[in-house]
Amino acid sequence: MVLVRLKGVSLAFGNQVLLNKVDLDINAGERVCVLGRNGEGKSTLLKILNKQIKPDEGLVQHGDTLKVAALQQELPVTDPQTVYEVVASGLGELGETISAYHEEILKGEDVDLVKLERLQHVIEAHDGWLWQQKVDAILDRLDLPGDAAFDSMSGGWQRRVMLAQALVSEPDLLILDEPTNHMDIATIRWLEEQLVQYKGTLLFISHDRAFVQALSTRIIELDRGSIYSWKGTYQGFLDHQEQRLAAEETQNALFDKRLAEEEVWIRQGVKARRTRNEGRVERLKEMRNQRSQRRERQGSVSLAMNTAESSGKNVFELEHVSFGFDIAGKQGEEAQRKEIVRDFTSVVMRGDRIGLVGPNGAGKSTVMKLLLEQIKPEAGTIKVGTKLDVAYFDQSRSLLDLEKSVAENVGDGKDEVEVAGRSRHILGYLQDFLFEPARARTPVKSLSGGERNRVLLAKLFLKPCNLLIMDEPTNDLDVETLELLEEKLVEYDATLLLVSHDRAFLDNVVTQLWVFDGQGNIDEQVGGYSDWEIRDKATKAEFDAAVKAGSKKAKAPSQSKSQKSASAPVEKKSSAKKLSYKLQRELDELPKQIEQLEAKQAELGSETGSADFYQKDSDYVATKLDELQSLEQQLEALEERWLELEEMAG
Structure with a gap:
């Protein structure tokens, strides 16, 4: 059954055509992932499907009783409400009434009985007790504290609350725009489990390849204003995409050859203008017009890194390192101690490729700062090796001046930069990162998150280095750029320390892990994320079996x-x-x-x-x-x- 249908839909912003007379059906029970490069209009497509944006032309058809809920990419900047109120607001006006009733009940002896009775009457008139139970059930299912302040929570927990808000109304169609942003791996796995059990239809955007592989039953790709659909696995889609682009390239080459032949013919002069050849002349005009309308696929990001002289054999030597801080308690309560690192000893050697994984707030970025000597350990020592040239990718993007242009940020005001031993003009270099000259002169503050990360990569790769430290480099990057970054990091023969929540990226790039448990303990593991996950499951299974078998002994x-x-x-x-x-x-x-x-x-x-x-x-x-x-x-x-x-x- 078709839930949503697009017929001949077009949309453009200025000269940029996002959708060009596209048709699309979203069917009941599907889990559809929308893929495409940054700037292709994926989020805009979701808003059209949700009737938040009207297309320039074409029809958007919804089923008569279709109920839609959406989780937007951007979280609310500030929201003074409690978690209960935010979740209940997913029920509209009835949710506000249920929240007011819940708040009144919490007053205990100070409850306003008249107000309570009035709220009760409204709830009963709209079958609200059933929906109140559903609010309570979703809070319990997602392990959310109803009375906690929403704006006091981390980004990952806020996304969990917003997901509860979207799910509570039991929508037929759930729309999610980059739902895994700011989530740690454990929370992403939890989200996968929740969405797999979701009975409705799912439409989502994600650049997390493991997430897409686990969830999607169909993939639609947005490419130069057109939509291409693939029913099957993510890997199957990649194979199909490669074949489609190869066929398109062949077809375009044949067309261009025929056009060139016709241009030679028209230049022959008088013969071409005879009446009996007018039809051929008209066809040539049509071919010229067709060629002028063609939208070439934008080139891929080209990454080249400047390497420095090799560092010493030992890059870092950590001996019994500890670090933590006190978290102020509420009024009348004592401060609580937060252990970030507890008695950690390790050696990072030249050429090591280490991934740091663990829950949000476990201290991964703090350990990076300890290694960079931005902060000092409370106990133990960190010995830094010799001949180190460090390049640091900061997830906060603090190295960027938002008021300056892309070119000024990357070139530090210079017109020429040195790349792989040769001089290049800054505008030419930035085209390798998909910044056309006009875009390269744009202030960074006007760029999207993915574009800002490309600016950081362009700036980072100009610095000669033999130690590369990257804190969440994959955020907001489209899949194609992400895969190119992977290739470049695999080729990189110096030392790499990397924080990431992208499981596929970790599998493809690192050779060992530091696993943070959030209690100050760091466990060193050989291999990528999947290797560790398999061992972790096996260890837990062995432990459980030992407990069962050993209880009698x-x-x-x-x-x-x-x-x-x-x-x-x-x-x-x-x-x-x-x-x-x-x-x-x-x-x-x-x-x-x-x-x-x-x-x-x-x-x-x-x-x-x-x-x-x-x-x-x-x-x-x-x-x-x-x-x-x-x-x-x-x-x-x-x-x-x-x-x-x-x-x-x-």
Whole structure:
């Protein structure tokens, strides 16, 4: 069933055509990802589909009862409301009434009974108690504190609140614009699980390739005003895109060859102007017009790095490093200690490629500053190696002067820059980063987030370096630029320290990880993110199995020790314990039941962990995930009962 349809839709801003007579259907149950380069108009397309923007021409058709909710790319700058109020506002006026009722109830003895009764009447008249339960349920499901102040939360938690606001009305179509921005990896994985279980239709923009691969059942690409659709996996889309562009290039080459031949013919003069050739002349005019209307695909970013003389063998030596700070408590409460690094010892050697991963606020950027000697450790030492030339990519973009132009920021006021040993004009160099001369003279403050990151990369790669430190370099970059950056970093033969929440980027670039747990502990792991994730799951599974298998064995040493030290009466009392026949039978059967459930759990876990699982029908995926959750709950209950009976048996 078609939920939204575009027919012959066109939209332009000045001379820039974003949509050129496009047709598009969004069908019920799909999870559609919109891809395209920065500036192609992806966010604008979502706003047209949501009827926030009217096209210049064409039709936007919605189903009569279609309910749409959207999560915008930009978060509210300030919002003094509580989390409960923000989430309930997703229900419109009824949500405001429910919020007012909730706020009044919290007053306790100071409640205004007249106001409460009036609110109650409005809620009952609109079946509001059911919706109040749904607000409570979504807060519980997303683990959100209803009474917390929204503007006191981190960006990742604010996105979680805004997602709850979008979901609470149970929309038929959920629209998400860059939902993983500012989220750490754990939160991104959590979001994937939530969206896989979502029963409605999903339309989203994302440059996180692992996220797209896990969620999308269909991909639509926006390219030079046209829309291309691909039903299948992200990898399948990439293969299809390569074939499409190759076919387009061949077709254009043939057209240009024919046009050149016709231009030679027209220059022959009198013969071409004979009446019997007028049709050919008209066709030539049409071909010229067609060629002038063609929109060439913009070139790719070209990245070249200036490398410096090799550094010393040891880049950093950290010995028992600790760092933290006190967080002021609320009025009347003591300050709380936040440990960022606790007794960390490591050596970073020349050529190491290390990824720093962990929750937001765990201290990854702080550790970067410790290594750069911008701050000092509270305990321990950090020995910095010799001959270091450092280039630092700062996620806050503090190295950019927003009032100056792109060229002034990158060239530091110079017209010529040195790239890979040769001199180049700054405007020519910036074209490698997709900044045409007019755009290169634009103030940085007028650029998009992705464009600002390209400015930073252009500035960064001019600096000769043998140590590259990058804090969230992938934010706002389109997939194509991201992949080109990957290639360049893989070729980079010096030392790299990288903070990123992009799992595919980490897999492709780094060879080891520092994993932050948020409590000050840093765990060193070999390999990329996927390597660590597999080991982490295996370690947890082994630990759980050891706990189950060892619970009975663990009692034996304890009993043996007590028998050696305890008196005979205690020993006699211990041996006197005996379960009833019924309970003993139950205890004997439990290991078999647990083993059967574990086998089912392993089978389901293998299926849900496969790469193509999330490409299947959404109802099937949700059912299997529910089954897996139910099995885990059953296992937990049986294990608790097993331990209980063993304790009774002594």
